[in-house]
């Protein structure tokens with residue numbers, strides 16, 4: 001009898017010991033997720049940008065980002081004190097209708113995945129359907145759809161409100177809270193556009209105001225109200241992301257003639273890749289400049 005009790009206790013102890021680490025490895029939570037869609041920005045496709053931060057208590061975590069198979073993964077990066085750094089990653093693995101990127105996350109900082117996905121076109125109509133498969137619970141999701149230069153009648157489902165962004169573009173934006181794991185987030189956008197011009201090829205629609213201007217003097221109270229209604233979170237998360245990710249680009253852009261910034265070829269005739277913003281040489285696999293954080297153009 002005593003032996004049996006000892007055995008039961010031993011089994012219980014083993015069970016508890018096994019349950020400990022298993023509980024700590026519960027499905028990771030993404031605290032903040034920002035999904036940006038930039039249709040016809042620098043390619044005729046839609047540039048989709050995921051910026052996500054894993055909750056501190058979920059770390060370290062292995063995160064699988066599923067990108068629809070028609071998406072062309074362009075970059076994986078991580079924010080550091082030096083700016084945006086290329087994050088090494090294994091080639092995506094095809095699983096069902098998705099390319100799956102596996103990332104080992106050790107810090108509660110923003111990681112970025114960028115991909116291009118084709119727009120559906122019908123005459124002047126453009127349509128794009130975003131699918132975030134929702135593998136993880138998300139605390140706050142911010143969605144921003146950049147209005148392509150020359151686009152009319154931008155409509156989204158769910159409906160978003162159009163607001164000027166700090167970079168001079170108009171963004172349809174919205175905030176969603178507490179998405180449970182296993183619940184996909186889908187968004188459909190459509191608009192009309194008469195030409196094939198790309199937004200990045202144009203002068204920026206406004207003179208690229210700094211973020212302090214966008215939140216201050218240039219924005220009327222009426223424009224600011226949705227920001228205020230959205231709470232400080234929207235300003236802080238989106239604002240800091242804009243500031244963070246685009247500061248390199250904007251800062252560098254102001255240093256040069258605006259027209260020049262999109263025409264400097266990244267790949268030189270000698271086959272080497274150089275940053276078009278600061279001129280530093282980049283490794284062939286780099287998507288962002290190691291020196292200034294600017295996004296390297298691939299033509």
Ligand SMILES: [Zn+2]
Pocket residue numbers: 275276277278279280289290291292293294
């Ligand atoms: Zn650079």
